[in-house]
Amino acid sequence: MTTRRKEDYQESLIKRSLRYLNTGFPVHFTGPPGVGKTTSALQLAKKRNRPVIFMSGHEDLSTNDLIGSFSGYKRNKLDDNYIHTVRKVEENVEESWKKGRLYEAVEQGHTVIYDEFTRTSPAVNNLFLPVLEERILPLFGTKRTASYIDVHPKFAMIFTSNPLEYSGVHPSQDALRDRMITMRFQLMEEERKHQVLASETSLKDKDISMILSIVSRAEEKKNEQGGSVRLPLMIAKVADRYQMKVSGDNPNFREVCYDILWHHEDDMSDEEFEELFSK
Numbered sequence: 708m709t710t711r712r713k714e715d716y717q718e719s720l721i722k723r724s725l726r727y728l729n730t731g732f733p734v735h736f737t738g739p740p741g742v743g744k745t746t747s748a749l750q751l752a753k754k755r756n757r758p759v760i761f762m763s764g765h766e767d768l769s770t771n772d773l774i775g776s777f778s779g780y781k782r783n784k785l786d787d788n789y790i791h792t793v794r795k796v797e798e799n800v801e802e803s804w805k806k807g808r809l810y811e812a813v814e815q816g817h818t819v820i821y822d823e824f825t826r827t828s829p830a831v832n833n834l835f836l837p838v839l840e841e842r843i844l845p846l847f848g849t850k851r852t853a854s855y856i857d858v859h860p861k862f863a864m865i866f867t868s869n870p871l872e873y874s875g876v877h878p879s880q881d882a883l884r885d886r887m888i889t890m891r892f893q894l895m896e897e898e899r900k901h902q903v904l905a906s907e908t909s910l911k912d913k914d915i916s917m918i919l920s921i922v923s924r925a926e927e928k929k930n931e932q933g934g935s936v937r938l939p940l941m942i943a944k945v946a947d948r949y950q951m952k953v954s955g956d957n958p959n960f961r962e963v964c965y966d967i968l969w970h971h972e973d974d975m976s977d978e979e980f981e982e983l984f985s986k
């Protein structure tokens with residue numbers, strides 16, 4: 708495949724996803740870490756020209772965080788002494804309610820990115836079932852008079868997740884998955900990584916190729932699955948920012964590679980690290 712066609716692939720994925728969102732279906736980007744799911748979700752959300760809310764899934768996320776919660780009392784006191792012989796004091800105490808992030812988004816038709824949603828417990832994520840299917844947000848357990856609010860017609864959701872084999876992930880409920888259109892992201896190929904590094908830095912093509920080759924050799928030595936653009940992008944950004952010569956002869960550049968690629972004793976021996984720079 709040529710570089711141009713791969714660029715189209717990314718654009719096409721966003722274009723297709725935008726169609727689904729605009730028709731009222733949530734989309735779900737899933738795939739290994741560092742392949743551009745969150746970045747694509749943000750690009751997609753911006754295309755809708757609606758306010759964007761970003762939420763991250765985590766173990767402690769609760770329905771209160773999403774719907775809202777009772778946050779204490781609000782006291783209003785009116786002391787009317789307009790006619791000095793007459794004094795009227797009126798006092799009102801009411802419960803104050805803080806809207807959750809999902810409540811506001813649903814009410815005002817925002818675009819929600821729910822990043823790494825499978826890190827949240829399935830019991831909490833069940834709240835999204837009626838939001839996505841019946842287009843209502845139930846307000847259970849909130850002491851509100853209404854039992855639900857309607858979902859704004861412009862409300863849209865983009866989910867992202869890492870598949871099950873990555874740690875800290877709950878198996879996502881089938882019922883929820885059934886309501887989303889899932890787009891699978893593959894490991895990033897070298898050509899695609901090259902494009903990302905070229906778009907994010909002003910490094911020359913040959914320098915980018917060298918960085919990519921160093922990182923892929925390191926991944927091989929560490930028996931790691933390649934395909935994430937994170938590490939090469941870090942190296943490229945530092946080299947670009949400090950105008951470093953991208954070469955094994957440059958001690959500054961080698962240090963950057965060492966800091967970014969060598970994590971612990973078992974990663975690589977000193978000799979193996981040297982081999983990363985061999986021609």
Ligand SMILES: Nc1ncnc2c1ncn2[C@@H]1O[C@H](COP(=O)(O)OP(=O)(O)OP(=O)(O)O)[C@@H](O)[C@H]1O
Binds near residue numbers: 740747
């Ligand atoms: N198309 C792109 N253009 C510019 N930068 C990108 C692009 N895709 C990814 N990146 C950069 O690569 C890094 C990883 O991307 P991102 O966080 O989107 O991956 P991810 O698949 O969501 O990873 P994770 O599952 O670990 O959250 C980020 O620093 C991001 O800015």
